[in-house]
Amino acid sequence: MQLVAGERCALAASSGLVNLAPDYPSKHFLATQTLDEARHVEIFTQRLFDLGVAKEDLESTIDRYANPNLVKFAEVLLEKVSDGDFIAGVVGQNIVLEGMAFTVFELLEATSRDLNPKFAQTLSGTIADERRHVGFGENRIGSLISEHPEKKPEIEKMQQEMSYYMLATFADVFSASGESIDEGRKLAAQQGADSLSTEWHGADLETATIEEIEGVLADTVLGEFKNRLGRIGIEYQSPSVPA
Numbered sequence: 001m002q003l004v005a006g007e008r009c010a011l012a013a014s015s016g017l018v019n020l021a022p023d024y025p026s027k028h029f030l031a032t033q034t035l036d037e038a039r040h041v042e043i044f045t046q047r048l049f050d051l052g053v054a055k056e057d058l059e060s061t062i063d064r065y066a067n068p069n070l071v072k073f074a075e076v077l078l079e080k081v082s083d084g085d086f087i088a089g090v091v092g093q094n095i096v097l098e099g100m101a102f103t104v105f106e107l108l109e110a111t112s113r114d115l116n117p118k119f120a121q122t123l124s125g126t127i128a129d130e131r132r133h134v135g136f137g138e139n140r141i142g143s144l145i146s147e148h149p150e151k152k153p154e155i156e157k158m159q160q161e162m163s164y165y166m167l168a169t170f171a172d173v174f175s176a177s178g179e180s181i182d183e184g185r186k187l188a189a190q191q192g193a194d195s196l197s198t199e200w201h202g203a204d205l206e207t208a209t210i211e212e213i214e215g216v217l218a219d220t221v222l223g224e225f226k227n228r229l230g231r232i233g234i235e236y237q238s239p240s241v242p243a
């Protein structure tokens with residue numbers, strides 16, 4: 001559910017950025033990215049249908065279950081795009097949103113490899129796309145930021161707000177899914193799934209608590225924001241911790 005909401009935001013942002021881009025190579029890249037995001041929306045929507053959501057209930061189900069903090073995260077980004085702010089839009093989309101998506105997909109891929117290989121396969125393809133998208137953010141935007149250093153404070157503020165809503169989303173989603181993850185583990189143990197430990201950024205996904213996994217995910221994403229933003233000359237701002 002959150003994946004569809006996140007990918008819809010990526011589709012809206014990348015398509016909006018096509019017309020704002022100041023040069024043709026950027027327009028071309030963002031247009032191909034728009035196609036990728038449309039495909040991601042389609043793949044994750046199909047998954048909801050496979051899980052039993054009826055076609056006619058799709059929109060109402062998304063409205064009902066999309067996490068409110070993820071909706072805010074998307075609003076911060078889409079406001080920059082609708083204001084016509086290309087530089088902030090690309091940082092928000094190709095570094096913050098994509099950086100988050102990339103790492104969340106990696107975690108989901110690692111946790112579904114044994115139990116749901118088909119979904120893991122789908123995620124691998126999506127991860128490859130997101131890696132390209134993040135690369136564009138870094139390569140193109142670094143030079144634009146050095147031409148417009150006056151934009152930095154506003155971009156840093158946007159990153160801090162988006163990071164806050166991202167952490168709040170993680171907190172909500174992890175506390176809601178804790179039980180079902182425990183269930184899944186029990187089921188896997190009963191079915192005698194081979195319990196080779198899956199290591200992910202230093203956490204053993206078979207035995208780590210939900211809080212530990214959430215902590216590793218948040219640290220990994222924020223660490224990557226910091227590195228990537230540093231490479232384009234933006235100073236990473238720590239978000240306040242959601243209550």
Ligand SMILES: [Fe+2]
Nearest residue numbers: 007010037040
């Ligand atoms: Fe995507």
Ligand SMILES: [Fe+2]
Nearest residue numbers: 010098130133
């Ligand atoms: Fe993407």
